[in-house]
Amino acid sequence: MIDVKNLTISYGSNSVAVRDVNFNVESGCILSIIGPNGSGKSSLIKGILGLVQPISGNIHFQGKTAETHSIGYMPQTPRFPLNLKVKELISFFKKLEPVEEERFQSLLNVLELSHHMDKKIGSLSGGTKQKISILQCFSSEKDLYVIDEPTASLDPYISHLLKSLLLEKKKEGALVIFSTHILAELHELADRFILLSEGKILIDASPDEFLKQSKMVNLDQALMNFWNEEYKTKK
Known part of the structure; x- marks a missing residue:
């Protein structure tokens, strides 16, 4: 409570x-x-x-x-270091806090982030940055x-996924x-x-x-x- x-x-x-x-x-x-x-x-x-x-x-x-x-936190506008690659940012997240690897991999696939791993954060759309924020927020239990x-910035499919995650957490x-x-x-x-x-x-x-x-x-x-x-x- x-x-x-x-x-x-x-x-x-x-x-x-x-x-x-x-x-x-x-x-x-x-x-x-x-x-x-x-x-x-x-x-x-x-x-x-x-x-x-x-x-x-x-x-x-x-x-x-x-x-x-x-606390699992997902801001309206993600602010990640723009010069880092996606895989570097994810590696940093994992060092800060252990993730549940099975859940992490499942989210990574559903969010279709695998083909962005070598891209720099600064080159990504707002929606893709939000997907990374979802991955970071929900890869471990809180x-x-x-x-x-x-x-915000999410397409209907990912918006539906996020709502499902919120209901799942409840x-x-x-x-x-x-x-x-x-x-x-x-x-x-x-x-x-x-x-x-x-x-x-x-x-x-x-x-x-x-x-x-x-x-x-x-x-x-x-x-x-x-x-x-x-x-x-x-x-």
Whole structure:
């Protein structure tokens, strides 16, 4: 379980990105984080990963600080050394952390990366870099996976593969946290979702529960209606 208590993240006195956020999620669950640009999604993810330190509050995963755990992380935009060949980068990954070789080889084949091994990272498309990110993230078992905009730059086949991996990890008992702008992914994958705005949680619910309460036809309409009402209250 991940437990976030009274979390506030700031980049200066006039820039509070996350404001007193509280939630907890059990393992074996998929949580989606959504919100407009500047809502605090990236800062919350960075806080979970231990990449930024909160000015107050804490994050615990299975009773310990989250950053002490080995976390599977897939960023929206992979940033690998452009001068390395794919095989050199993979060798580096394996030195950092042991991989399950059978799983690694299976993913390598499914992602069709074998014929890219002698190419430099800088010559690859964004989609191929994302495939390498999938390989790195899922080649060893983790208790927590944090995925930022999971299907960005992916073709439909690899997008389907990634979604299958996320559901597989949930079935195995891992906790999966992902951010997305694609509401179809939210309804397809998430057990719960959090809507952030200006660093605060506005909604914390299951997609089906929220849709039922909204009495709308689909999640897009339900969220748009909620957002319009929220906007009216601020005027």
